Every structure is written in C-alpha cells, then in structure tokens.
Amino acid sequence: MKFKEILVRYGELSTKGRNKKDFINRLRDNVRYSFNDIMPLKIRAERDRMFIEIENDEKSKVLMERLPHVFGIQSFSPVASCGKDLDEMKELAIEILEDYRDAGDITFKVEVHRTDKTFPLNTHELQREMGATILPQFSNFTVQVKKPDVALRIEVRDDAIYMMAQVIQGAGGMPVGSNGKSLLMLSGGIDSPVAGYLMMKRGVRLDAIHFFSPPYTSDNALQKVKELANGLTKFGANVRLHVIPFTELQVAVKDNVPDNMSMTSTRRMMMMVADKVREEVGALGIVTGESLGQVASQTLESLTAINDVTSTPILRPLISADKLDIIKIAMEIGTYETSIQPFEDCCTVFTPASPKTKPRLDKVQHFESFTQFDELIERAVKNRETYIFPQKEVKEDKFADLL
Amino acid sequence: MIYLDNSATTRPYKEVLTTFMQVNELYYANPASIHIAGVEANTLLVKAREQIAQLLKTEANHVLFTAGGTESNNFAFYGVAKKGNFRGKHIITTEIEHPSILEAAKRLESEGYEIDYLKPDKNGVISLDELQEKLRKETILVSIMHVNNEMGAIQPIAEAATIIHENSRAMFHVDAIQSFGKLPIAFNDEAGPDILSLSGHKIHALKGSGVIAFRKKPMLEPLLVGGGQEFGLRSGTVAVPQAVAFAKAARLAIEALPVQLEKYKKWSANLHAYFAQFGTDVFVLSPKNGAAHILSFSVRGLKGEILINALQKRNIIISTSSACSSKQTKTSHVVEALNVDSQFKNGVLRLSFGAFTTDEEIQAFKEAFTAIMKELKGANER
Numbered sequence: 063m064k065f066k067e068i069l070v071r072y073g074e075l076s077t078k079g080r081n082k083k084d085f086i087n088r089l090r091d092n093v094r095y096s097f098n099d100i101m102p103l104k105i106r107a108e109r110d111r112m113f114i115e116i117e118n119d120e121k122s123k124v125l126m127e128r129l130p131h132v133f134g135i136q137s138f139s140p141v142a143s144c145g146k147d148l149d150e151m152k153e154l155a156i157e158i159l160e161d162y163r164d165a166g167d168i169t170f171k172v173e174v175h176r177t178d179k180t181f182p183l184n185t186h187e188l189q190r191e192m193g194a195t196i197l198p199q200f201s202n203f204t205v206q207v208k209k210p211d212v213a214l215r216i217e218v219r220d221d222a223i224y225m226m227a228q229v230i231q232g233a234g235g236m237p238v239g240s241n242g243k244s245l246l247m248l249s250g251g252i253d254s255p256v257a258g259y260l261m262m263k264r265g266v267r268l269d270a271i272h273f274f275s276p277p278y279t280s281d282n283a284l285q286k287v288k289e290l291a292n293g294l295t296k297f298g299a300n301v302r303l304h305v306i307p308f309t310e311l312q313v314a315v316k317d318n319v320p321d322n323m324s325m326t327s328t329r330r331m332m333m334m335v336a337d338k339v340r341e342e343v344g345a346l347g348i349v350t351g352e353s354l355g356q357v358a359s360q361t362l363e364s365l366t367a368i369n370d371v372t373s374t375p376i377l378r379p380l381i382s383a384d385k386l387d388i389i390k391i392a393m394e395i396g397t398y399e400t401s402i403q404p405f406e407d408c409c410t411v412f413t414p415a416s417p418k419t420k421p422r423l424d425k426v427q428h429f430e431s432f433t434q435f436d437e438l439i440e441r442a443v444k445n446r447e448t449y450i451f452p453q454k455e456v457k458e459d460k461f462a463d464l465l
Numbered sequence: 466m467i468y469l470d471n472s473a474t475t476r477p478y479k480e481v482l483t484t485f486m487q488v489n490e491l492y493y494a495n496p497a498s499i500h501i502a503g504v505e506a507n508t509l510l511v512k513a514r515e516q517i518a519q520l521l522k523t524e525a526n527h528v529l530f531t532a533g534g535t536e537s538n539n540f541a542f543y544g545v546a547k548k549g550n551f552r553g554k555h556i557i558t559t560e561i562e563h564p565s566i567l568e569a570a571k572r573l574e575s576e577g578y579e580i581d582y583l584k585p586d587k588n589g590v591i592s593l594d595e596l597q598e599k600l601r602k603e604t605i606l607v608s609i610m611h612v613n614n615e616m617g618a619i620q621p622i623a624e625a626a627t628i629i630h631e632n633s634r635a636m637f638h639v640d641a642i643q644s645f646g647k648l649p650i651a652f653n654d655e656a657g658p659d660i661l662s663l664s665g666h667k668i669h670a671l672k673g674s675g676v677i678a679f680r681k682k683p684m685l686e687p688l689l690v691g692g693g694q695e696f697g698l699r700s701g702t703v704a705v706p707q708a709v710a711f712a713k714a715a716r717l718a719i720e721a722l723p724v725q726l727e728k729y730k731k732w733s734a735n736l737h738a739y740f741a742q743f744g745t746d747v748f749v750l751s752p753k754n755g756a757a758h759i760l761s762f763s764v765r766g767l768k769g770e771i772l773i774n775a776l777q778k779r780n781i782i783i784s785t786s787s788a789c790s791s792k793q794t795k796t797s798h799v800v801e802a803l804n805v806d807s808q809f810k811n812g813v814l815r816l817s818f819g820a821f822t823t824d825e826e827i828q829a830f831k832e833a834f835t836a837i838m839k840e841l842k843g844a845n846e847r
Contacts, residue, residue: 280499281504282499405499463487464709465709465712465716
C-alpha cells in the first residue's frame, strides 16, 4: 500500500474564532520547523485540516515518527490512493482495513466525498457498493453510521481516489508560539523539563535559564541541562538557553545570609536574575517546576518569600502534581533518563543542613539588606552565555575520523 | 605471505590500527570518570556504540562491548540461563556450534539444565521441523550459529526465528561471529534473532574485542560483576580504543560487503570447480550454497598437517578446519557430526578469505596445490 499524504486534524484551535488563521499558519510553520531536515515538504493548510504530501518512504517514516509530538495536532491519518477504478478501490479498501481484522467487534461505516462529479457512481451508490464488498470480508464488522469505531473515508478527487481509515492520536494542545513566550527555569532535575513541556503544550514558546556555579557544579551538569533544552525542541520549536554564571552570587549569599535562610535568599537571587533576563528577551512570564511541599523551598511560605522579588507572572504548571505523575510525564517525553544523571547542581551543593521551611519574608529582607546584591545580579545577567537548540553536535566532527 | 586463514583471525585494517593508536593517545581516560577527559572518552564510546547499533539496526543501549566472541557466547548462555531459570531449564542448540557454546552448554548441563542438540544434515544445515518439535514451554534459549566456522554451512536464521518466536518465549541467540560483514543478517524485526554475538578480530579489528547485541532491552544475568559498567551488565573498565576500532571495522565491513560478497562467491565457485578436477581424491565439505568465504576440503588418506606444511613452504597459509581445535589431535566435532568418510575425516583443511584476499592469491594457491598433489602422488607411486 502506498501512502500519498497525511491528513492532519487541528487540535483545540478549531474553536478559536478569528485567530484561527494565525493559529493555522503557526502550526504550519511549526511543522515545517520540526521537519527541517527532510525539506522540502508540501503542506496544504485548509480551514479545518492540513495535508502533508508524502514523497517517499523515508519522509513518510520521519513524519509518522515525529508528528505525534507536534502540539496543535489532534490526530492525523495516513492517506492512500489508487486509480479511479472500482476494482482497484475495493482492493485498496480491504488492504487498509486489514489492520482491524483481528481487533474484535468493530462498528464501521463508509464515508464518500465526491468532488469529481463525473465519476460514474454517485455518493450513495459508491457507499453501497463499497460497503457490500467490505462487510462480507470482515466477519467482525457491523455497520453503524453514528459514531462508528472505524470510518473508511473515500474521496473521489479529480486526479485519483484517496482513502483512509487509521486515526493516529496527536499530542493535542496548541501550536507552540501561539500563546507568547516565557522563560523556563531549567535546573537539570526531573520537574523543570516537564513544566516546560506542559507550557509548550499550551502554545508557549520557551527560553530557558540555568544557573551554573563552577567549580561547585561540573561541566557534566551543564551538559545535562543542554541535553534537556535540546530535548524540548522536539515539540516543535527552538529553545534558547541562557547560562548564568552564578558562583559569585551564591557565595555572596552564603557569606552574608544565615545558613538556614540562605536557600530562600538564593532562590530570590535566581528569581531576580531570571526576571532581568526575561525582560531582555521579551518574555512575559517565568515558568518553574515547583510542586507544592516537595522540598523546603516549595512550601507556600517559601514561595511567598521568593515571589516577593517580582510582579511578573510566575507559572507553576506542576504546583499540584504528585512526584510520580511528574516522573511519568518525564518518561513519556524522554527527559527522565537525562534528568536522573547524577551530577551536582547548584541547588544541591549549597543546601544547608536544615533550611527553614517557613522563612519569614521580613527576616530574609533584613539579612539581604546589608549587601549590595544588585551589582552582582547585573553582572551575572550581563555575563551569561546563550545557546540555541536544536544544536548540531560539534563533537561529531572531532570523532568522525576515528569511526 | 599468502594468508588464507581469515576465519581464524584477520589482519587489522590500517585505518583501524590508526584509530586504535589515536584513541589510545588522545582518549585514554576512563570513560566512567567525571572529569573532562573521562567525559570525552565516554562521548567517543557512546558514538562507537551508536554506530554499531545503527549498523545492526538496534538501539545504542542494546549494544554491549565484551572481550571477544567467546565471552559474548558464554554471556548469552549463562546470562539467559540464570535469568530465565524460573521459567524453565531447557535449552536448544546444535551439534556443530563453536566450543564456546558447546562447553557453556556442558557446564549448564552439569548444573541441571537440559540441553537438546539439533543434528545437521550432510550439508551441515539443521532441520526446522526438528527445531519446532524440540521447542517446549520451558525452553528459555535457542542458540544457533549463523555460519559454521569449520565448513561454512549457513543456517536458516530468519525461518528459525519465526518458528521460535511463534511457538515459544525462548530467547534466540545467534553466533554471527563468522558471518558478520560477510553475509547480511536481519536483526531488527520478529524474523530476527534476539541476541547476536560478534567478534572484532574476525572483521579486521583487534583481538580481545567483541560485542553482544540485543534486539530488545537486554534481560540477562551479568557474567562479570563489579563497577557496573555497560548498563550494569558487564563490569570492567570499557576498552574504549578497542570499542572504537570495532565500530570502525564494522562500518568498513558493512560498506564493503556487497563488493566482497561477489568476490567470495567468484572464488568459491572457482575453487569448487577446481577441486572437482581431482575427482574422488579431493572431497569438498563446504556445500555450494554455503558461506562463500569459507571452503573446507580434504585429500583422500592425507593428514591435514602434511598439506599445511607443504603449502607453508610455498608461502601459503591455510589451516585445519578450526584454529581452536587444530592443536588437538582428535577429529573435530563438526566433522564427526557430518559423518565424513573415514578416508577424509582426518585431513579436513579450511581456506577462508578476507578483505585483503586477491585474485592472484587464489591463483597462486591453485598452482601450489596442483604442484603438491603431483609431488605427493609421485611419492606414493614410487
């Protein structure tokens, strides 16, 4: 069987009234972007669905593999085609439906769309003819016109017959970029990439920020974060990663704020740095992977103290999620394996033995007031390094001769 | 020197040796170390692993590096047997496996496992019906070599895989040490084996390096325990230079396969025709539809050693049917299993070709062999 094109059904955006056109264009651009490596790709976007032409098996394989990850797609179907000949059509229909032969009892219908009005059989005749051929071949099929399990859709177009039955679930959500941009605080743990993923699913484009404290944290930890940022790009958008040299600030906090409050204070510094970067890159919100009560810094008291430094919306998509659920998503999106690599990150190295779980904002403010942190924050923001993902691996060339 | 013993071992490719040297000079750090040098060595190791996985059409974390073919074979046997013994203790293999399989089987037998040995026909090929009959609910492992190292018989791996996967839950291990890079092998679908053993020095890489590859996530008990390298399945500091050399040799072998295969076929057909001239004096063990890079034959009533020495004087290296057993005086188990006529069975010799073999060398072998046959005949008649 030869697939000719893929029919893509839009996700939630079908309901979005006047913005629809923008959404569709955004989705088309994102699809183009996701399949950059197999360009050129012929994409035809219509009001309710999009068609991607399949030129060869190789492209088909890549499309089928990656389309389920692109946000804004509710489902998609590979479409086969044949000549405008009844026998050929019957043969193809049976071949397509072969997948459902062993699937137990199935309700079924034939849908015919006939744009080529010169085709000898009209819609009803064609439906009847095809149904009469197919049903005796599949003992587990019964006809049901309303909400059948399987609908064989036959389109009689000018150039050929197009047929499909299989419906593959898409990732849902909205096309990345259709809901603006936010800055993700990416630590290297399990939670933050999941938070990023969930926001992308709601159509948010991401920049990521990471706090790097050499020599307390190693290049491995940074490498891990880069891999995570790169991993997020497979959902249909590039991700910029800002790496903040954080050692100076972190040491300053440690030296000037009492141990049991240093963690809260460090978080506040991070938030201030992040807010500055957010402003520079034109993002509207800050996304974190915080989950209520998970660790000392994620109690409501701590969050209050941390939030105090900015009025920017701080989006915490995981705030009510259980750790196990977060892990499940991390595994699904393929970031878990990277996240659990055992490298120290800046949060774990400086963690005091017993951080306050209920820090008082006024006390934190008081202890911070003796040091000029602003200057250190400015410097950290200014000296950041920025990487853009997806990134072509540089190491490849270095080792190419050896392999 | 004309070297026609490539199934015993091969001369490493120049490029592979260069790689080996360079990796030893530049990336000698322990790939498990967290410092930059270790990370680099590890990155290179990951690349090598990925390359092999790609060639085998499996995933990178399904490829483990070992110290050679024997370890890979032993590992498949013990690893699967120990992990799967709660399901059963029945194993199926063949009579003509490499000793690294047969000895492992013997040892498991002494530990209470039950082993069935499939009998090959006179062409060295097992019967699929017999395989199907022997499969049971408690069968945990079936191990069949792809190409026999002593006489080149090719086993119907794809068909066997289908039978095994349809009729049992047994793992299917294939010793592809003699076939990798010489014959294509399907490894990525249901009609393929679950576990594959490969050896570096048979494909112009280095001795002491092997691979065991899995179609799905490896589920077996480690043979070597310690630091938990290789996903916890094979402890011991990974020999990165050997692994990289292996990856390179594997790539070169697969790239050259179509061209090489044609050459092997040509030489094999040519030699089959050539030996036929000697009528009943020369018996060719290797079936015509066997692996083209291995050709075993025997001269009536002549001990193998005599011919090896005579050819050696003319600078041509060939061997008795297997290098492993060539120093032992008893007849090889493969030759026994094939019921070779007693006039021939003590003199089975093996020619095996490799990437460096040339047309001229085959020609030179034929000329030398003709001359030697004349001499020996003369001696006999006198």
